Amino acid sequence: MSDSEEFKKALADWNVKNDKAAAKFPDRKAKFVTGSNAPVERLYSPEDLEGRDYMADLGLPGEYPYTRGVQGSMYRGRLWTMRQYAGFASAEESNARYKYLLAQGQTGLSVAFDLPTQIGYDSDHALAAGEIGKVGVAIDSLADMETLFGGIPLDKVSTSMTINAPAAVLLAMYIAVAEKQGVSAEKLDGTIQNDILKEYVARGTYIFPPAPSMRLITDIFAYCAKEVPNWNTISISGYHIREAGATAVQEVAFTLADGIAYVEAAIKAGLDVDDFAPRLSFFFNAHNDLFEEVAKFRAARRIWSKIMRERFGARNPKSCMLRFHTQTGGSTLTAQQPDNNIVRVAIQALAAVLGGTQSLHTNSRDEALALPSEQSVRIALRTQQIIAYESGAAETPDPLAGSYYVESLTNSIEERALAYLKRIDDLGGAVKAIEQGYVQQEIQDSAYAWQMDVEKNERIVVGLNKFQVAEAAPKGLLRVDPAVGERQVAKLQRLRASRDNGAVAAALAALKTAALGDANLMPPILAAVKTYATLGEICDVLRGVFGEYRPSVMF
Amino acid sequence: MERIIRVLVAKPGLDGHDRGAKVIARALRDAGMEVIYTGLRQTPEQIVQAAVQEDVDVVALSILSGAHNHLFPRVVELLKEAGADDVLVFGGGVIPEDDIPFLKSKGIAEVFGPGTPTQTTVDFIRANLKRK
Numbered sequence: 045m046s047d048s049e050e051f052k053k054a055l056a057d058w059n060v061k062n063d064k065a066a067a068k069f070p071d072r073k074a075k076f077v078t079g080s081n082a083p084v085e086r087l088y089s090p091e092d093l094e095g096r097d098y099m100a101d102l103g104l105p106g107e108y109p110y111t112r113g114v115q116g117s118m119y120r121g122r123l124w125t126m127r128q129y130a131g132f133a134s135a136e137e138s139n140a141r142y143k144y145l146l147a148q149g150q151t152g153l154s155v156a157f158d159l160p161t162q163i164g165y166d167s168d169h170a171l172a173a174g175e176i177g178k179v180g181v182a183i184d185s186l187a188d189m190e191t192l193f194g195g196i197p198l199d200k201v202s203t204s205m206t207i208n209a210p211a212a213v214l215l216a217m218y219i220a221v222a223e224k225q226g227v228s229a230e231k232l233d234g235t236i237q238n239d240i241l242k243e244y245v246a247r248g249t250y251i252f253p254p255a256p257s258m259r260l261i262t263d264i265f266a267y268c269a270k271e272v273p274n275w276n277t278i279s280i281s282g283y284h285i286r287e288a289g290a291t292a293v294q295e296v297a298f299t300l301a302d303g304i305a306y307v308e309a310a311i312k313a314g315l316d317v318d319d320f321a322p323r324l325s326f327f328f329n330a331h332n333d334l335f336e337e338v339a340k341f342r343a344a345r346r347i348w349s350k351i352m353r354e355r356f357g358a359r360n361p362k363s364c365m366l367r368f369h370t371q372t373g374g375s376t377l378t379a380q381q382p383d384n385n386i387v388r389v390a391i392q393a394l395a396a397v398l399g400g401t402q403s404l405h406t407n408s409r410d411e412a413l414a415l416p417s418e419q420s421v422r423i424a425l426r427t428q429q430i431i432a433y434e435s436g437a438a439e440t441p442d443p444l445a446g447s448y449y450v451e452s453l454t455n456s457i458e459e460r461a462l463a464y465l466k467r468i469d470d471l472g473g474a475v476k477a478i479e480q481g482y483v484q485q486e487i488q489d490s491a492y493a494w495q496m497d498v499e500k501n502e503r504i505v506v507g508l509n510k511f512q513v514a515e516a517a518p519k520g521l522l523r524v525d526p527a528v529g530e531r532q533v534a535k536l537q538r539l540r541a542s543r544d545n546g547a548v549a550a551a552l553a554a555l556k557t558a559a560l561g562d563a564n565l566m567p568p569i570l571a572a573v574k575t576y577a578t579l580g581e582i583c584d585v586l587r588g589v590f591g592e593y594r595p596s597v598m599f
Numbered sequence: 600m601e602r603i604i605r606v607l608v609a610k611p612g613l614d615g616h617d618r619g620a621k622v623i624a625r626a627l628r629d630a631g632m633e634v635i636y637t638g639l640r641q642t643p644e645q646i647v648q649a650a651v652q653e654d655v656d657v658v659a660l661s662i663l664s665g666a667h668n669h670l671f672p673r674v675v676e677l678l679k680e681a682g683a684d685d686v687l688v689f690g691g692g693v694i695p696e697d698d699i700p701f702l703k704s705k706g707i708a709e710v711f712g713p714g715t716p717t718q719t720t721v722d723f724i725r726a727n728l729k730r731k
Contacts, residue, residue, distance in 0.1 A: 159613035159664055163640075171642065174669025175613050248615020248639045288618050375618070379713040412713045414695050415665075488621055495622050499716050508714045517696035524665065597638035599608075599621040 055089060062086065079333035080291035082456055088448035096455070101346070105441035109349040111342050111454070113400040114365040118441035119432075123151075124396075125403035126428045127204060129371065131156035131181035132415055133528045135191035138181040142196060144418065148425055152403060153234075154204040155192070156180030157214070162249040164210045164583030167532040176529035179415070180206075184536045185578045189217040190224065199227040203234035204279070204369065204403075209251035211238035212260050213582050216570040219272065235276035235325055235369070238264060241302040241474055242281045244595065245483045246288040251583060254475050256590035260565060261306060262313040265320040267566035276325040278306060279369060286329035287375045289491020292340045293457055295329060297464030298474075298483055300347055304465075305474040307356055317356045321363035330392035330399075331373040337392070338444055339453035341368070341399030347458055347465075370396035371405040377412040381507035382518055385409040390427050397437050398444055404428055414521040481598055488599060536578070543576040551575045552585050559589040604724060606657040609637040609646040611674065614664035619691060623659060626717035627724070643673040651681050656730045659720075660690040660707075667694050672705035679706075685729045691715065 076084040085092075103109055106116030115121060128145055130153075131138045142153050157180040160172035166184050167176050176182050183189055193203075198221065207214045215236050219229050240257040243250040250257070261278065268275045282290075282299035290298065303324065310320050328344065330337050348366040352358040372392035377385045386409050393406045406424040408416030416424070432438050444450045471477040478484070497503040504510050551572040558568045572582050608624040610617055617639060628634045635653050637646060650658050658678070660671055671690050678686050690702065691711040699710045708727055711720060 159615075163613055165613075171613060171640070174666035175664060178665035179614075243615070248617065249613075287616075289622075377713075413693065488625075491618050492622055492625050495626075495717065499718065505714075521695055521697075523695075526668075595638060597636055599624040599634075599636045 051090060055091060058087075078292075078336040078453070079331055080293045080336060080457075080460075082293075082336070082453070082460075088452050090448065092448050092452045096451070101451075101455075102445060108353070108361065108364060109346045110365055111346040112442040112445055114345070114367055114402070116441075118400060119397070119438035120440070123432050123438060124401050125152040125202065126150050126425060126432075127152040127154045127369070127403045127405055128421055128425055129154040129156050129206065129405045130421070131158075132179075132522070133177040133181065133524050134532060135181055135183065135188045139192055139194055139196070141418075145421070145425070146196075146201070148422060149429065150425060152202045152204065153196070154405060155206065157205070157207055158182045159249065161214075161579060162207060162209070164213075164251050164579060164587075166578050166580030167529065167536050169580060173529070176532050177524050182528070182532045183214065183217070183579060184532070185539055185576050186217050186220055186573050187535075187539055187576060189214075189221050193218075193221050197227070198222040198225055199231045201233075204237075205234065206237050208237050208240055208243050208247075208249055209257065210579060210583055211236040212264055212566060212569050213573065213579050215264065215272075215275075216566065216573045219570060220574050229272045230274070232272055233274045235279050236264070237281060237327070238278040239281045239302065239327075241305060241478060242284050242299075244478050244593070245285065245298070245487065247281075247284040250593045250595075252586065252590040253593045254479070256586075257593075258306075258309045258475075259313075262310045262315065263564045263566055265310050265323070266313070266315055267564055268323065269315070269319050271566075275323065276367075277320065277323045279325050279327040280306065281327040283327050283329045283371055285487060286331070286373065288487050289494060290487045291490050292331070292333070292336055293460045294464065294486060294490060296340055296344045296347070296457060297461040297468075298487075299326065299328070300344065300351065300461065301465055301468045301474040301477070301483075303348065304351065304355075307352075308473065311356070317352075317358050318360040318363050321352060321356070321358055322360055322365075325402075326366055326368035328368050328370050328401075329373050330370050330396045331376055332388055332391055334391055334395050334398075335444075335447075335450055336453055336457070337395035338399045339450050339457050341370075341396070341401065342442070342450075342454045343457040343461065344368070345400070346454070347461060367402045369403045369405070370399075370401040372396070372407045374407055374411060377407060377409070378505060378508050379412040381513065381515065382409045382413060384507050385412070386423055386427065389424060390431070393427055394431055394435065394437060397431050398442075400442060410518065410521060413518060415524070417520055417522045419520070481596060484598065539576060539578075547575040548572075548577045548581070551577055552581060555582065556585050556589060559586055604632045604657065604728065605653065605655040606632050606634045606659060606724070607637065607646070607650050607653060607655040608634060608659045608661070609641055609649070609674075610639050610661055611641055611643055611646055611670040612662055612664055612666045613640055614662055614666070615639055616663040617661070619663070620659075620661040623661070623691070623717060623720060627659075627721060630721040632724070643670060643677050646674055647677040647681055647683070650678065650686060651683055655686060656728055657687045657689075657724055660688065662690065662692040662694070665693070667692065668698055668701060671702055671707050675706035687724065687727055687729050689723065691720075
């Protein structure tokens, strides 16, 4: 009997034996499913991978199709970048938090902006009232940006900025701050999120309609290819899609569909795919289903490399590499027994590392309650350091490769995500699918189904629908001083009174002319920020030319 | 026959997190209520205008950005000015427990935090409706 025949016989016998056992001692639940509702079989074995081709499916780390990771050595060469998303109140307070994080061994910065900044309103705009400095730092002008990065040499850190609709303006401010530090743009290393499509479906900080938004994005691609070559010009984000309720499969599918839309827009704008695609980066979530999450990252890399090579004809290997940041899942945190969140975050962070992430943010235990306290942020960072230095997960690339279960999950996620991509192509691409509400509806259906499963106890959330305790309200939550708003408004008014307002008006007029035509918008935006024109003033010029996005409301 | 309860689910302020608002909207609809969802970025003025126009019995507010102390009380005040102080107003989101007494003193009937079952909200509305 050959090895394979021997195995088949053993497996058949095993199944008979275990069917009998199950009849006597039933499984603890009627069906086993992953987080994305894929059935989980009783056993995974070589049978599940029969007929698969190792080199076509996996290849080697650092080689096409990059299933096993984008670098050959992965974390043996260099650990992932530990990058905690932070920012609150004023530029001064956020600057102090960044210095604290760098002193604790963090290796990159990640800037959170407040909502008025993200939506292109100055702090003295009526809609900014109550929101200033709440979910991030308030930035009105280059003056705030100079304070934010004061004493932090921009040629020594990489900085990620979660900014989308006004990304061009904040990037311009960053370039201008660097210039003042004597650091040229070509030395800058960092990322702007700059992903408007997921704002329409999941995150909500849009300003302009899709067409001019796509123009701003492709203008940034073109400008950075020449002037800021090491900058990640976009972070195509599944994170918020997942937080809004999508499953792991939908996260991959909708993110890659957005990615396809950006690549198509840039090619349509006349760029060569290999000129901009190496600077595309991605941003994914990590939830609790450890093996499915690892498989998700692996499947995403494989799908993207094939899309880039086969659909867009990319020749540069870097164009085919899906590099990504990961953040652990905010929506998985519970307000109940918040210390349990430390454990959830550890599992999720481990999934990201086993899945080959390039950088990682670990959430803090108290984030279902408030912005994280300094102590909570330190535990979150320490969680990454324990995985990096103690767990052994970083010692060899893609350590779960070859697991029958993980490879089967990787294959099934790929298959299900490709089916979604086909459906979105049939609808005319991601922009059309979003305009028609298809993506939003899919996400909302998943969110509602999840909630109902939790309420029926079909999904257990420890401390929430099982193992509850009576507990007192937690102490020591971070509170943003309500006077931050007034101080920021006063600072802005002083700026408006002290700058050269003639130069501001001239720069804004030049920006308007550029926006009405089809010139690249980055140079006039950079010129405007250098005159200390405010974010709101610059965005108002663009609102005047481009109009504003009006979403259709559904639930 | 029992009268159908009309609810406005609203997102005041600039916060873009509306997973919770949409889940609540759908759960209330599934519970037999008539539900209108405002969409994102509503000012308190816009919310009150919609509440009056749609003649709702309930306004359910959701904020996860921390702007609740500023925006929730404003909605109650404006409803009162519009002569609609018989509308039941409650809220939910990421709201520290320490803020809840203040919000209640300003006329927010209840504040629901993360993890609240949708049935709790349904029951709360049925038990606390001000308009009969």
